[in-house]
Amino acid sequence: MNKVSNIDIWREKLSSIFEKKTYDYVYVSLGSKINEETVSFSYPSSGIVLNSNAEFQMVPMFLREQPITNNILCVVIDDFHNKELAKTNEIFMEKITRKHKNISILILNGSISLSNFKDQLSLLLNILSQHKICSTRFMFTNFICFKHPNELQLSFESKLPEVIQRSFDSFLEGYYKTSYYQWFNYAYYTYNYIYCYRDYNIHRLMSIQHLHVLMKTCIKNDTLTSTNCDIITNYTKKLNNSSKKKWETFLNHCINFAESN
Secondary structure: EEEEOOOOHHHHHHHHHHHHOOEEEEEEOOOOOOOOOOEEEEOOOOOOEEEOOOHHHHOOOHOOOOOOOOEEEEEEEOOOOOHHHHHEEEHHHHHHHHHHHOOEEEEEEEEEEEEEHHHHHHHHHHHHHHHOHHHHHHHEOOOOOOOOOHHHHHHHHHHHHHHHHHHHHHHHOOOOOOOOOOEEOOOOOOOOOOEHHHHHHHHHHHHHHHHHHHHHHOOOOOOOOOOHHHHHHHHHOOOEEEEHHHHHHHHHEEEEOOOOO
């Protein structure tokens, strides 16, 4: 594990990592650190508690299950100023890299702003393209979500996805434009899911309430596993084409990052 404490050193370290080793897949997570053990929800009913999925935000299950011959780089961008939390995350990352010898983890420790993050994205995308990382072998996922945001945090959280997508769209005529994924945030059924922002965000805005009702009807207080997705798929066969289409579109553009295949 390579720990980096500021942006300038990260810039040098990231370049060095690619010079020393060839990576088959690069995964970048933003705002994914472990900061709590459990998460509580008030919908579909009050009092529901799940274990935090932050460990899978940083290193998704679909990467842990990759063949040992595939070298994987996971870059974690977050604020690790709290020493106790930093230690908790370090212990987890060291455990992962011991178990999965093909996974390397790079930490970018620091807060970001809408203005400075564009430069960091440009740096990252340039390095990826220089080292021939194709768009299908790169994923950038934004997990930033404030549970009880003030006005500034709410504004930042709402504007950040478009800042990220515009950066991806403008780089090399959009070569990595579909590599940006967004978390569904603290929504119970989709807590373990991310979606391709460019391809699905408009669909999400138009259909998510309908989908939540559909999920509640079919699986009650259960989580949205692959088995339960099959249950919902079978149920939608009896519904109108609009409901069926919304569900199919969700399945086609969204990924469960915490479930084993």
